[in-house]
Amino acid sequence: MLRLYHLLLGSILLVSIPVGAKFVLSQFSPPKVIKSPTAAKLPNSNQGNIWQKILGNAAAPTNWQVAPCEGNTPLLCVSSKGKRLGTVEINIYPLANNEDFRNRLLAAGIPTASLIDYQSSKYQTQLLPVLNTNSLKLDYR
Structure with missing residues (x-):
């Protein structure tokens, strides 16, 4: 005989298994590779930022962005959801x-x-x- 708590338990399992599987599988997937935007795609950017020339493909965690900062300072900006998390500066010495x-x-x-x-x-x-x-x-x- 099927009781109400059996239906309730079954529906909870039916919903929670796919959600749990998505969470567990995302822990084992490699980080997303994000292509560096070119200077033409960056608004108000100056051609002087060295990161535009050397960055290439940058691996970043999900929902993070890695791109050369605006302007000609040698900074790489790391952000998530529009909020800047930090910068990386490169210095080149002869x-x-x-x-x-x-x-x-x-x-x-x-x-x-x-x-x-x-x-x-x-x-x-x-x-x-x-x-x-x-x-x-x-x-x-």
Whole structure:
């Protein structure tokens, strides 16, 4: 004999199983890859922001946006639902101004005096340990 509480329990299970499955499956899915908007799509943007040139595809959690900030400052803006969560600043220093890094390149067998394509396979195995040294400092603010 089917009782009222059986129907109530069945309807609760019928609704909660798909909701629970969606929640559990979303925990195992990879983050969404968001393409960086081009300078033409950003209102009031200046061509000087270096992030526009180097960002490419950026992985961000669901409902987050990662895009170069407006203007020519070297900032990457991270936001969610229209609210800015933070920024990332990039600074580029000429090799001639960084004596320690230049010495590490020379110690790894990579010449620093001439124009070299550091992305070529010839230098990749030598360059990676130099970049992974703890002497390269990141400034977290």
